[in-house]
Amino acid sequence: MNAVEKEILLMPNMDGTERIFLHNVLGELNEEEQITALQIYRAKRKDPQMMLLLTLIGLVGAAGVHRFIMGQIGMGILYFFTAGFCFIGTILDLINYRQLALESNKQSAAEAAATVKIMRR
């Protein structure tokens, strides 16, 4: 097992789709850069299970925490002040939480790759 695979194994609940887009984004980098990018990505990554739990909070207390955490501030404010569109939006996000986590993870992977390319000289 090489160092890149070890770095990937450190991230919990990694599924095949996420693995494929990581390969796709980090493919152009060499091994050392890939490890740096994966470390940056690990800090920014949203665990799908955590997103599910944060969405569940919306049924009990404050809705929209998951949207704030994913960086969608407008949607977060809307969810917070309308109780998740009268709980309907919260329930939709409970169904859709994997897609949501994947979407924000794709973005942070692209950002991590861009950051590593800046550090290159």
Place this chain on the structure above:
Amino acid sequence: MNALFLRSLRPCIFSFKPFRSKGLGFLKPESIIWLGSLLWLGLFANLEQQRWSLCPLHALGLDFCPGCGLGRSIGMAMRGQFAASWAMHPLGIPSFLILLHRVVVLSFPGLSGLPQKLKTRLFNSFAKFARHERR
């Protein structure tokens, strides 16, 4: 990571360039829901009287609900009745704009981090320039 494996993955569906998806590929489940509800509220919904409500708080018989009236408010904003929309629910007009933005971002994922990307590009060119100056 094996180079050959990576090369085989390159034409994969996951790409970050905008406008890459063909046909109806830009429609995701979430965007279908937002777009469908916006279209229904803007074109077909009857805003004068409320016959039924999806709200569980309403079904429980509670009077207070922070989100009730938002749908009618969005519908009024889409039909140009801004004063009535504000009176029904103050968040109607902003939520219409935010939902539209969300649908666009969902359909064309390359557009989502556009300010960040422009910033990165600016920083990159500046760094290149600074390196050039140092020599």
